Amino acid sequence: MVVSDKKIFSIGQIFPLIGEANGANNIIDGYHLSLNTFNLLLFKKLGRTCCICGLNGIFFAINKEQSKFRKNKIKKSTRLTLWGIDNRDRKIKMTVDHIMPKSRYPELKNNFCVMCKDCNNHKRDLPMNEFLNTNYVKNKLQQKVSYI
Numbered sequence: 334m335v336v337s338d339k340k341i342f343s344i345g346q347i348f349p350l351i352g353e354a355n356g357a358n359n360i361i362d363g364y365h366l367s368l369n370t371f372n373l374l375l376f377k378k379l380g381r382t383c384c385i386c387g388l389n390g391i392f393f394a395i396n397k398e399q400s401k402f403r404k405n406k407i408k409k410s411t412r413l414t415l416w417g418i419d420n421r422d423r424k425i426k427m428t429v430d431h432i433m434p435k436s437r438y439p440e441l442k443n444n445f446c447v448m449c450k451d452c453n454n455h456k457r458d459l460p461m462n463e464f465l466n467t468n469y470v471k472n473k474l475q476q477k478v479s480y481i
């Protein structure tokens with residue numbers, strides 16, 4: 334598994350704490366972690382699996398450290414990203430995407446799905462029903478079927 338030198342956290346370390354009362358200010362292994370971010374809350378609600386290719390997010394890594402100024406004190410918080418490993422041993426970031434483009438359907442609720450960065454890049458701003466008809470998705474579905 335190819336992993337950068339960034340700090341890694343397991344699913345079991347992070348998932349149970351997402352959205353909990355203390356989620357905005359957890360300290361794990363010495364890192365202040367923001368666990369109430371929009372993406373993390375959606376991963377907890379929707380799961381860790383790409384809705385197109387089925388890739389699973391299997392670990393978290395530190396994305397970037399942010400410094401916030403609050404009451405003259407610098408508060409450091411660290412954002413986490415979810416990663417999967419594909420069958421070619423590539424590290425793929427897991428994202429949350431709009432099922433229908435927000436630009437065209439701003440009023441839609443529950444308009445999110447989990448998607449790996451590869452699939453998300455191919456989807457661009459297509460509505461899901463159009464994306465599902467692309468050759469990219471058809472090839473992905475064929476690859477999934479061939480595993481069975």
Ligand SMILES: [Zn+2]
Nearest residue numbers: 383386449452
């Ligand atoms: Zn995918």
